[in-house]
Amino acid sequence: xxxxxxxxxxxxxxTPALRGVTVEIGEGEIVAVTGPSGCGKSTLLHCLAGIxxxxxxxxxxxxxxxxxxxxxxxxxxRRTEFGVxxxxxxxxxxxxxxxxxxxxxxxAGTGRxxxxxxxxxxxxxxxxxxxxxxxxxxMSGGQQQRCATARALVTEPRVLFADEPTGALxxxxxxxxxxxxxxxxxxxxxSVVLVTHEPRIAAYxxxxxxxxxxxxxxxxxxxxxxxxxxxx
Amino acid sequence: xxxxxxxxxxVLLGLLAAGSKHGYELKRAHDARLPRARPLxxxxxxATLGRLERDGLVAPAGHGxxxxxxxxxxxxxxxxxxxxxxxxTTVEPPMPYVASTLFAKVVVALLVADVDRARSYxxxxxxxxxxxxxxxxxxxxEPSATVDDVxxxxxxxxxxxxxxxxxxxxxxxVADWHREVHA
Amino acid sequence: MRAAALLRLALxxxxxxxxxxxxxxxxxxxxxxxxxxxxTVLAIPEPVGDPYAQAEQYGNALLREPGLRGGTAxxxxxxxxxxxxxxxxxxxxxxxxxxxxxxxxxxAGATPGQVTRLAMLETGVASLLGTLGGLGLYLGAxxxxxxxxxxxxxxxxxxxxxxxxxxxxxxxxxxxVAALATALMLRRVTTSPLGVTRRxxxxxxxxxxxxxxxxxxxxxxxxxxxxxxxxDGSSEATVWLLGVLYVGGGLAAxxxxxxxxGWISHTTGRLLHRYARRPAPLLAxxxxxxxxxxxxxxxxxxxxxxxxxxxxxxxxxxxxxQDQLAREQNRLSGVDAGDNPFYLATMDLVDLAIAVAVAIxxxxxxxxxxxxxxxxxxxYAALVATGVPRATIARSIAWQSTLPAVPAILxxxxxxxxxxxxxxxxxxxxxxxxxxCDASADLCADPVTRQQYTRxxxxxxxxxxxxxxxxxxxxxGAxxxxxxLLTVAVGLLFLQASTAxxxxxxx
Numbered sequence: 038x039x040x041x042x043x044x045x046x047x048x049x050x051x052t053p054a055l056r057g058v059t060v061e062i063g064e065g066e067i068v069a070v071t072g073p074s075g076c077g078k079s080t081l082l083h084c085l086a087g088i089x090x091x092x093x094x095x096x097x098x099x100x101x102x103x104x105x106x107x108x109x110x111x112x113x114x115r116r117t118e119f120g121v122x123x124x125x126x127x128x129x130x131x132x133x134x135x136x137x138x139x140x141x142x143x144x145a146g147t148g149r150x151x152x153x154x155x156x157x158x159x160x161x162x163x164x165x166x167x168x169x170x171x172x173x174x175x176m177s178g179g180q181q182q183r184c185a186t187a188r189a190l191v192t193e194p195r196v197l198f199a200d201e202p203t204g205a206l207x208x209x210x211x212x213x214x215x216x217x218x219x220x221x222x223x224x225x226x227x228s229v230v231l232v233t234h235e236p237r238i239a240a241y242x243x244x245x246x247x248x249x250x251x252x253x254x255x256x257x258x259x260x261x262x263x264x265x266x267x268x269x
Numbered sequence: 270x271x272x273x274x275x276x277x278x279x280v281l282l283g284l285l286a287a288g289s290k291h292g293y294e295l296k297r298a299h300d301a302r303l304p305r306a307r308p309l310x311x312x313x314x315x316a317t318l319g320r321l322e323r324d325g326l327v328a329p330a331g332h333g334x335x336x337x338x339x340x341x342x343x344x345x346x347x348x349x350x351x352x353x354x355x356x357x358t359t360v361e362p363p364m365p366y367v368a369s370t371l372f373a374k375v376v377v378a379l380l381v382a383d384v385d386r387a388r389s390y391x392x393x394x395x396x397x398x399x400x401x402x403x404x405x406x407x408x409x410x411e412p413s414a415t416v417d418d419v420x421x422x423x424x425x426x427x428x429x430x431x432x433x434x435x436x437x438x439x440x441x442x443v444a445d446w447h448r449e450v451h452a
Numbered sequence: 453m454r455a456a457a458l459l460r461l462a463l464x465x466x467x468x469x470x471x472x473x474x475x476x477x478x479x480x481x482x483x484x485x486x487x488x489x490x491x492t493v494l495a496i497p498e499p500v501g502d503p504y505a506q507a508e509q510y511g512n513a514l515l516r517e518p519g520l521r522g523g524t525a526x527x528x529x530x531x532x533x534x535x536x537x538x539x540x541x542x543x544x545x546x547x548x549x550x551x552x553x554x555x556x557x558x559x560a561g562a563t564p565g566q567v568t569r570l571a572m573l574e575t576g577v578a579s580l581l582g583t584l585g586g587l588g589l590y591l592g593a594x595x596x597x598x599x600x601x602x603x604x605x606x607x608x609x610x611x612x613x614x615x616x617x618x619x620x621x622x623x624x625x626x627x628x629v630a631a632l633a634t635a636l637m638l639r640r641v642t643t644s645p646l647g648v649t650r651r652x653x654x655x656x657x658x659x660x661x662x663x664x665x666x667x668x669x670x671x672x673x674x675x676x677x678x679x680x681x682x683x684d685g686s687s688e689a690t691v692w693l694l695g696v697l698y699v700g701g702g703l704a705a706x707x708x709x710x711x712x713x714g715w716i717s718h719t720t721g722r723l724l725h726r727y728a729r730r731p732a733p734l735l736a737x738x739x740x741x742x743x744x745x746x747x748x749x750x751x752x753x754x755x756x757x758x759x760x761x762x763x764x765x766x767x768x769x770x771x772x773x774q775d776q777l778a779r780e781q782n783r784l785s786g787v788d789a790g791d792n793p794f795y796l797a798t799m800d801l802v803d804l805a806i807a808v809a810v811a812i813x814x815x816x817x818x819x820x821x822x823x824x825x826x827x828x829x830x831x832y833a834a835l836v837a838t839g840v841p842r843a844t845i846a847r848s849i850a851w852q853s854t855l856p857a858v859p860a861i862l863x864x865x866x867x868x869x870x871x872x873x874x875x876x877x878x879x880x881x882x883x884x885x886x887x888x889c890d891a892s893a894d895l896c897a898d899p900v901t902r903q904q905y906t907r908x909x910x911x912x913x914x915x916x917x918x919x920x921x922x923x924x925x926x927x928x929g930a931x932x933x934x935x936x937l938l939t940v941a942v943g944l945l946f947l948q949a950s951t952a953x954x955x956x957x958x959x
Contacts, residue, residue, distance in 0.1 A: 073437075073441075083837075086837070088837050109841065112836070112839045112840070112841050113839065114839070115837070115838060115839030116838065116839025116840065117839070119839070120838075121837050121838045121839070123834060123837075127831070127834035127835075127837075127838070129735060129738060129831060129835070130742070130831065131735075131738030131739045131741070131742035131743075132734070132735070132738040136734065136738065140731055140734075140840070141838065141839070141840075143729075143730060143731045143734065144731050144839070144840060144841075144844065148729070149728075149729050172742070188838070189838070216410055219410070220410070235430075236398075236399065236402060236429075236430050236433040236434065236437075237402065237406070237426055237427075237429075237430040239399075240399065240402040240403045240405075240406040240426075241406055241410075245399070
């Protein structure tokens with residue numbers, strides 16, 4: 038019941054981004070992926086989430102190799118079992134918060150009324166029920182990110198991929214988003230892959246994987262070092 | 270880190286400003302308001318009160334007996350209020366000296382040992398910092414956490430975060446630094 | 453700033469900027485060609501003495517008859533309008549990115565003047581290269597198609613050249629106008645170094661006042677018809693009034709149709725939003741409501757062409773009926789002939805011009821669709837990353853482009869038809885009388901014997917209203933809709949590249 042990357046290699050043209058990375062994310066586990074800029078954090082997240090196909094190595098989800106799946110199959114996986122959250126700019130500018138959150142449900146064939154009800158519930162949980170009928174351009178960055186979190190969680194995914202989810206927010210707003218995200222993820226037993234370069238954000242995780250130059254950095258807190266203090 | 274330099278006399282003055290208290294009440298109020306600070310010993314409370322009384326900043330405000338041992342309650346004097354005001358209006362000098370055991374240890378490690386030694390120290394320290402950061406983050410996100418807890422944890426987290434950033438960058442600079450120290 | 457530095461900065465851009473420069477040049481070339489064609493027609497010399505003398509060297513009556521040349525040149529100049537609409541659309545391609553780049557230059561300390569010059573330089577140079585290319589093409593084509601046919605006539609006036617001054621005005625004037633327009637469009641960027649900030653409040657959407665504009669145009673046309681009927685042929689002021697009513701009314705109706713596209717976009721968006729059940733129409737509805745003017749802008753040239761085309765269809769029906777009536781009257785006289793075929797031949801040319809205008813408008817539409825996709829590539833890439841299938845996004849773009857197009861085209865057809873019928877409603881032919889000779893050719897040829905065998909045949913006065921050319925209008929509407937669908941289909945080819953995950957990289 039886990040997500041695994043084994044020996045994943047991925048390059049952008051001649052530039053190697055990942056040079057053989059092996060990680061495993063357990064059920065309900067919150068794992069931070071950290072490291073300096075350009076170490077391959079985001080690329081690893083994209084490979085794990087089935088957004089990118091690795092050049093070599095394999096990615097398995099619950100025992101199935103997903104890196105060999107078609108784009109359509111991986112798309113379906115991403116909108117049912119996975120949730121994805123980026124730094125900014127992921128909400129559809131022309132749709133209201135509630136419509137944005139309802140989008141994944143509508144894609145899954147849920148009725149519009151039902152989808153809206155679920156969206157409102159999730160906006161409520163994220164503490165942004167008041168912006169349900171507001172468009173992203175009229176919200177603060179923190180509100181936008183909460184809406185994006187609601188959209189990522191509305192399908193009750195098994196794994197949530199968050200790429201610098203607080204990167205565009207100030208400390209307090211970022212902390213509020215992350216606290217809620219972690220709390221809700223734990224309630225649902227959703228695993229979280231949290232890409233961040235900030236130690237204080239990584240501290241929300243149960244475990245930290247440090248990347249350096251496209252590899253797991255063993256002088257950092259490597260794969261085999263679960264830290265004390267995770268409150269599970 | 271930052272545990273040094275806390276002015277216990279002024280903290281006690283502040284706690285007394287809300288109304289007269291005896292020694293035991295003062296200790297309890299201190300530990301409740303500053304939950305993540307080093308707990309105050311009784312001896313320290315009484316010694317400090319003695320000094321404050323000597324300087325005329327506090328004065329005994331009656332004796333309570335309550336069937337137990339005799340307890341002297343203290344209250345702020347006029348001068349005490351003035352002293353507290355002065356302290357509150359004085360801006361703390363931001364980091365007048367770069368003085369930290371952490372910093373000193375890395376310097377010494379570079380002086381007496383090699384890059385690897387300094388690096389392994391930095392890595393170990395980073396691990397310890399990260400563990401503490403994680404612990405405080407967990408405490409802060411406990412459903413039962415009070416604002417007192419959160420604010421205190423925030424203070425520590427911000428400093429740990431700063432230290433961690435310093436550890437990260439210093440790890441990247443350690444080779445250059447060693448070369449300079451041994452030039 | 454030195455010229456070299458200015459040029460370096462003007463050329464620093466992305467592929468989108470390159471595309472914009474190329475398209476700007478291309479549309480400048482097209483505009484130059486249309487203007488040169490008009491000028492050439494005007495340059496045909498009028499023979500001295502007789503103002504009605506025909507220029508016998510041409511095969512086409514439009515060029516031969518001096519009275520028609522003005523109208524022909526005017527029609528050619530009208531073709532510049534869709535070309536200019538295309539140019540405006542091209543100028544928007546990648547404009548947000550360009551505006552950001554220019555705003556960054558302002559932040560780096562460039563003065564508003566420097567930034568404006570930079571953008572003007574880009575547009576001006578691209579347009580100049582375009583008009584020079586257009587001139588080259590024109591001169592080359594003159595030589596290639598300048599051969600007389602077997603009757604020694606020229607198909608086009610390839611034997612005359614506009615004056616050098618007029619040529620220079622086109623080649624240099626168009627880039628100048630384009631550069632000035634760029635400076636005008638950049639006002640917002642150059643006044644604030646922060647560039648364009650996010651929109652604060654939501655627009656309520658355009659009101660249906662475009663309907664008032666259309667109605668006033670139609671009323672002016674009907675009033676024009678009244679004035680024309682009561683015209684006794686003496687008053688100069690009435691001629692002026694007629695001109696104002698017809699030209700002003702026609703323009704108002706056309707502008708109203710274009711503005712109305714904004715209202716139509718917003719309203720279809722609202723309705724779609726209310727009834728949509730699936731993500732694709734919902735996304736389309738959101739976009740239609742958020743920027744209804746996008747529809748107005750993109751469809752402007754197409755709708756103008758369709759309105760004009762509908763009017764032309766009515767005119768053709770009028771000529772066809774006239775021809776038919778003439779034929780009936782002639783048959784009474786035992787002659788099988790229609791009206792002067794000149795008018796119907798001219799209508800073929802008008803239809804050709806409309807087809808060209810629709811094609812150019814479709815090119816502008818294509819640019820608009822592509823620019824809409826490219827400008828939103830980050831949002832699309834994010835949607836794809838969260839598992840939204842590309843097909844859903846493609847469907848939403850198709851919905852958003854075609855749905856408002858259908859009612860807008862219908863409106864344009866209706867307005868054009870109305871205008872056409874207000875101008876050319878009834879065909880009436882007065883009493884005719886023809887002398888007929890009922891004898892052998894020999895007898896009739898002799899003036900003396902002819903007298904005995906002739907009789908007068910008179911036809912009654914006829915007045916009939918032409919049918920609404922439904923078939924022709926349907927063809928026009930279908931053609932315009934097909935152009936929209938084709939451009940959307942081509943535009944969607946850019947979606948794949950615009951949703952690549954590379955668009956998401958933050959580091």
